[in-house]
Structure formats: C-alpha cells, structure tokens
Amino acid sequence: MTTEAPGRALKLEPIKSIKKAPKEEYFESGHRTCQGCLSSLPMRLMAKAAGPRTIVLGTTGCMYVANTTYMSTPWVVPWMHTQLGAAGSSAIGTAAGLKSLMRKGKMKDEPINVIAFCGDGGGADMGLSAISAALTDIEYNLLIFLYDNESYANTDIQTSGQTPWGAVTTFSPPGKKHRIMQRRWKKNVPGMLAAGHPDTRYIASGTPAVPVDMMDKVRAALSAGGPTYMHVLDPCPKGWHYDPEHSTELGKLAIETGIYPLYEIKDGVLNFTGKTKQLALGRRRKPVREYLEKQGRFAHFKNQDYAYFQKKVDEMWEQWIIPCVVAFSYGGPINITTEEPKVRNNNVKRENASWIGEPGHAHEEHEGVSDMPNEPWRDDNELDEYPNALPSMGQ
C-alpha cells in the first residue's frame, strides 16, 4: 500500500525491562526541580523512550519554570515553550508545519515525533478543549503527555481539576468552620478523552513509579499514528506533603489502592496493565487510607473523610461500566456482554485485544516505519470539477 510519506509515525519497539532501556539520555542535568520530583522523571523517561528524532513542546508549569532555565536547559532534543492552555494546539501546529513542508518538498521527508507536555492545570483545566480538538485531527501524529501532580504545583500548590477530594492546597486550606474546602471529585481525564474521541488510536495512563510500563506506553503512543494521549500520575513531595524518599512508593500505592488505574486503549480496545490488571482480575484492593495517611495534604482527615473517599473509589470499581475508565453504568435493559469484546480494528491481534489480555500492548509488531495510509481521502481526484456547492457562500 502506498501513501504520502509525510506524517508517518516512527515505529518504536517496546523496551520490556529497565535493563534494556536505551542508555542515551535526551533530558539531561540542568533542571531545578525539587528533590524526589516525580514530574521531572517522566520527562527523562519520555525523552529516552522517544529518542533523538523528537520535538518537545512544553506548556507553562513546573516542567517549564523549574525545569527549563535559560542557559541550563536539560533538553537535548529541540524544545519550545508553549502557553499554559496550548498543549493541543502547539502539537497540532508543529505536526502540521512539518507535514506541509515535507509534502511540498521544502524539508527532508522523515518521521519526527511531536510531543507536547502539560501539567494537570494546563491540560485537565485550561487546555482541555485544545487537547480535545487535537485528538480529533487524525491527520497529525502527536502525543499529548499530561503530567499530573494533582495541583498547580509551580505557583505554590493551588487546587486544580485533578486535585483529589479533600486535599489541602493553598486554595483549599482546612479551617475552623470548614474542614474540607476541596469538595470536587477528580476529573477522569483519560477516560473522558477516550470516550469522546473514538478515532484516537492510543490513550493510556501511566506513572513514573512504574517506569518500563510508562516508557512502553510512550513508544506505543508514538508508533500508533495520529494524535495520542497519555496521562501520567506524578507524586509531588512539595504539594502532597511527604518525605521525598517516598515518591515511588506513593505512586505504586495509588495503583494498589485502586485510586489510579493503569491502562491503555489501543484502537478502541482497553487493556489494564501492571497491578491494575490484577485488581481487575479480582485481587483485593488496599484500603485508600494506606495511601492517604502517608500524605500531609490529608492530615486533617477524620474517619468519615476516609470512609467517603473509600466509598467513591469503591464506586469506580463496582459501579462504573468499565471500572475506573467509564464513569457510568446501564440504567435500563440492554443486551450486552463483556466476555469477548469486539475488536474494532483488524490490525490488532485478537489474542492481545482481550479485556484482561496479556500485559504490555495491543499494538502490532513492526519493523521500521509504517506505510499505513492515514488519509485515504487525500487521493481522491474525482471532485475536481465539483461546483461550488453553496452559491451563497460568496460572503
């Protein structure tokens, strides 16, 4: 099958184990993030997984202000700042620019990864509509990488749409009258994006606390073709109030308590990964209290607060039609079975596409670069003589 080359996705193999990860670093020393920062680690892992033929766009946030200082930038790959709400639009602009130049012969034709990262404030709050738009524009290969440290951490820890219920931030301090000032349940961003963007070929959640899983998801996203999204939970010692040595432990506890699920949705097929897969198979979830009481931001919690939090997490697992992913269930009679999910895309191997299938990824094995046509409509010439369909269009 032939197609226009511009816009091809680079095909990257899964890493599989930390020892097999590439030794080359594309996110080096020079950043100024806090000790124990699990938001700078995914930058390093993401750059390592993506490799040198990559352009990174970074929105305003910790990973800009603390991470990319003039004259001491850690980025080895080309990097550009973008506005707080512009992860989606910066990625589209960069990918469209490259694609047009390659198609028109103004630039060497080759696959180049485009990754735009944003924090939870920039992505889940301000930039959500631009990310949504980017995920519908299937002509462009790009990855939106949301690092979620559950607050506006760079500006002194303020509540974001990703701050957990009840957490203390500088905008939600406990007081004499109100113990709980943050009363909003955390937005389910990857689930929302997956549910609303059926043409997006890859959406995943990860955490640097499980680094190989996260890197392999970056590679799967970049190899999928089209726009993709990754949500990454990053424990934050400053914002969550804990000793920096516990960062990784907290990331793992978020998964084991069932508060934060690990999964990937490839071509419309969901697979839980890592420990979340075991929870989906019936392994007992740890009580949320084990996770919450290790963090100072929940130190004001009383028993009823823990109970409420546990109840909400139990709902995610027991009442959502797809646990932790799709936040509703059936209201009326409907004949549906989840035993054998339908495989929407024939390119996905059926044995990997199962709901609780093999660990890792449902993406195809590929050598080099895919020549799958992304845009069949680009070839149509039959409309050359098509008249102006809307005569009144002339303003």
Added chain:
Amino acid sequence: MTISKPLGRQTEKLTTGTQAVAQAVKLADVDVMAAYPIRPYDGVMQAVAKLIADGELDAEYIVAESEHSQFEICKHASAVGSRVFVGSSGVGWMYAMESNAVTPSLRLPVVAMIGNRALDDPGAFGVEHNDAMAVRDLGWLLFWVEDAQECFDATLMAYRVGEDKRVFLPVGLGVDGAFITHSQTLIKIPDQETVNEFLPPYDLGERLLHPDNPISIAPQANEDWVMEIRKQTDDAAKRVKGVIREAHDDFRRLFGRGGDNPFFEEYMTEDAEYVLFGMGSLGLPAKVMVRRLRDRGEKVGFVRLKWFRPFPDEELAEVLGRFRAVGVVDRDYAYGSPQHGGVLFTDLRAALYDAERRPRVVNFIGGLGGRELTPEMMDEMAYITKRAAAGETVPTVSWIGVRE
C-alpha cells in the same frame, strides 16, 4: 464570480477585500493556516478553503476550536519553518491575545488579517480599530489597507517584511470590517513568477526548531536575561523602516504600483493649508471631501497612514510640518488618555513634539461600531480643522456624528 482580463503580466479580478487577501496567500504559497469563524474576517478563510478544495493551493488547513488555539497553531507551525496565515476580528482577536502577546517575543513572522470589528459588548460587528491596536506596543507590525487592491499588495508586503531576517516580527493587516472585507473592487493580480521574485522562501536559518538543530526556544529567563531579549526585539523594530523602504522599492519595480511613500499616502497636499489624517477605508470619503472642497477653493488635503507600526514619526513630522493644522480621524477610542483623544491622535502628537514646525493637531472620533463616515461628516471635520488652522478656538477632541 470572476471577471478576468490579462493586463500585461497581471490578471484583473473582481474580489472583496478578503478574497484579495486569499489570492495573495495562494501566491505566497502559504503552508499552514488555522481558521475559526468570526465576522467579518472569516471570508478570507472561506476563500482559502475553496482554493485548497479546488487544488489551487497546497496547504494544511486546520479548523481550530478557538482563536487561542488558532494563533497557537500558526505560531508553532511558523517555528518549524512553515509560512503561516491566520486572522480574526474583534473579541476573537482578543481571545487569542495571550498568543498574540508572545509571538513577537518569539520573533516569528506570523501574518494575520484582522478584519477590524468593534469589541462587543454591546453587540456590533462593524469596524473599530481598537482590536488590532491592542497589540501596538508588543512588537506586531501593523498595516491598515484602503481597498481590496491594497489587501492583496499588503499581504505580500507583510510576508516580505516580517520574514526578513533583520526583522522576524509578526505582521497584522488591519482591514476595515464590511467596508473593505465585504466590498468588491477590481484588483490586479501578478503572476507567480513575479511574486517569487519579490518574495523569497521563508528561512528561519539557525532558529529553526528541528531535530537537526536541537535548540530550546523561550526557556525561563527571568530578570537575568529578559531585558536583553526585549532590547533585541526593540532593535529589530527599529530596523523595520529600512526594510520596508527596500521592499517598497522592489514592489513598485515589479508590480508597478504602491505610490511614492511606503508609509503613508498624500492626497492633494501640495499647496494645502490644512489636512485630515487617518487610516483604512476612511480614505474614500476623505478623498471625495477633498475634491469637493477643492472645487470651492479650499486648500485642503488628506494624508492616509498605511504603516501604523512602525510609526513613521520623522517622515510624518517632515510632511505635516508644512501645514497649519492637522485633523486626526480616529476610528477608535482611548478612554482616559491625554486630552481624551484617540490612539492615532495621541501617537501623532507624540511624534510631532520634537518637530521644528508643529501644526495644530485636533482630533475627531467617529465611525465607531461600523457607523459610516460620510463625506458630509468629513466636511464637518475639515471645517473644524480649517478654523484651527486660522488660529480660532476649537475643541481639541470632537466626537463626530453622535446623536444628542
């Protein structure tokens, strides 16, 4: 709906202002465009969409979900070396303001058409210049066109000047909503070869964002370096006038039009004692007024500013110093400004302060929200300016055509 007749190496075409910009976008071989609807600019995006659909232009055409994204998309496409075109109007342009504010600092030559529109509320889609003027201090170059032909010409000029490596600044084309965006006139369109001679390919050089050139753009600089970076942009802004002069000379040589002066147009000013001064579609009623008053023996003229940024201060001081009085017509407002005058008035008075011969400068605010500025209103402004020229006491600032 086109009437084409070859004229030397040029084709004649009946177009609106927005369609004229689209023709220039096509000949400039723009690579990436982002569209979002708002009147009255959006006719240009309808026109380029049709050019792409018909295969006359090869470009990425992205329908954004907001003006903010529209301008961010083009900013970033520009950073990887593609020539971009974008635009908006009124509050849409203001919605993109964050992006508009940083684009000059990034030194990216984004070209935007601003179909000038009132900043509603209250709802109004007619012309006012406050939308585009909101970026006047930020490093945008701003050109106000008079008609569809100048829409076409100024678009090519915008790419030529903005992409010059001594400049690298974004350019905004102020196009009066309705009066120019939606009015058809015959324009002359040059052939591709001549356009290519005028407009070299866009080349960011060592500032290209590409894996072969792994630079970091706009890192966190803070007080350590921001001042030096601002000064570099200031230096670039100072170089623009020279670049405009060069481009204007080439434009006249290749396309055979453009007038003597690259920055403003003088109309019947040779022996004038007083003139009106303004921008945009105002030119038409102003010229009608000048001709009618000249028939009655009045020594009146008109000066139409084309480049508002950079502001041609010295050039204007030299020319306007010949007159006894200048009546500045502002299609904008600047509440609480010196004398409560308009933006153009305040800028012009600042430009004339050091001049050896300073005319009296009075101000007229009119045509807001798309209200027509008629030749009769221009007569009224000319009369007040004439009285100012004669040394009579007149209001410094007058609102024209306001119902009591």
